[in-house]
Amino acid sequence: MGSDIKKPSVNQMLREFCDANSNIIGVLLSSIDGHPRAHCFRKSMQQSRLAAMASSAIALGESMSREAGQKSCQFVISQNDDGYIVCIRVGARHSLTAFASSEINLGMLLAGTRNTAESLLEGV
Amino acid sequence: MLGELKILITGSPGAGKSTAIRVISECPPVQTELATTDEIAEVKATTTAAMDFGEVTLDNDQKLNLYGTPGQERFKHMWQILSEGALGVIILLDATRKNIREDLTVYLDNFSDLIDKTSAVIGVTHVDKAPNLDMEHLYDVLAEKNRVLPVLEVDVRKQNEMLLLMRSLISSLEFA
Numbered sequence: 001m002g003s004d005i006k007k008p009s010v011n012q013m014l015r016e017f018c019d020a021n022s023n024i025i026g027v028l029l030s031s032i033d034g035h036p037r038a039h040c041f042r043k044s045m046q047q048s049r050l051a052a053m054a055s056s057a058i059a060l061g062e063s064m065s066r067e068a069g070q071k072s073c074q075f076v077i078s079q080n081d082d083g084y085i086v087c088i089r090v091g092a093r094h095s096l097t098a099f100a101s102s103e104i105n106l107g108m109l110l111a112g113t114r115n116t117a118e119s120l121l122e123g124v
Numbered sequence: 125m126l127g128e129l130k131i132l133i134t135g136s137p138g139a140g141k142s143t144a145i146r147v148i149s150e151c152p153p154v155q156t157e158l159a160t161t162d163e164i165a166e167v168k169a170t171t172t173a174a175m176d177f178g179e180v181t182l183d184n185d186q187k188l189n190l191y192g193t194p195g196q197e198r199f200k201h202m203w204q205i206l207s208e209g210a211l212g213v214i215i216l217l218d219a220t221r222k223n224i225r226e227d228l229t230v231y232l233d234n235f236s237d238l239i240d241k242t243s244a245v246i247g248v249t250h251v252d253k254a255p256n257l258d259m260e261h262l263y264d265v266l267a268e269k270n271r272v273l274p275v276l277e278v279d280v281r282k283q284n285e286m287l288l289l290m291r292s293l294i295s296s297l298e299f300a
Binding site: 056 | 149
């Protein structure tokens, strides 16, 4: 009798991350070069534009990290008046971007984003 | 001497923007390459997602800061950011692409404000691989847009050809 545990789909994983905390406004999975792949948003946002911008943000974050001799870039974090945006790589070909309100604990946001990225790595 | 000048290099994906900056920069350039996952992957494995940056000093000790943009329209946000403070733009077009007329139109339209205030030159690359290229198509587009801009064939791998393109742009700035 083999194990028949069904892996959650990408959309399910994004939904679970979104549902885990009411301060998470949205999460976007995109290709590393800026094409949207899947998302879960609580409010209307332009996924195609955000996917492209996430790609630029990660590219710049990684370049700055190399330039400063700080090795690999783990997160790109934007702290804004009304919230946070964090971007992280998912393997070689994808990225995950999480959008949250300013009420969220940043550490929890980063941990949740990292955990979701690791789970997605198996799914994408 | 005018201090440091900022020159923008834009153009169609695969035209050679990153290569151009790499070839002429006096210091190792900043490059922001990420893996391509779409049809561009047939042409190249990586693409610029944010910017390239390089530096060059011309014969008269004039220092130029070179900023390269991503080529794809979805990175338009970077086109706007990088255009700030640029004193001119080089538009590189890949002669082997399906619709070079459309490519030129995209960049003339999106950088029209910058070109209005400054100037531009157009470099056509990979000409050796496009024997059927008719440069008249480009002149037609320029005429439609009421633009009088130099159009030069260029091999971006050759430093002297890229420097000629730079000097053409700087010369044209005097008349802008």
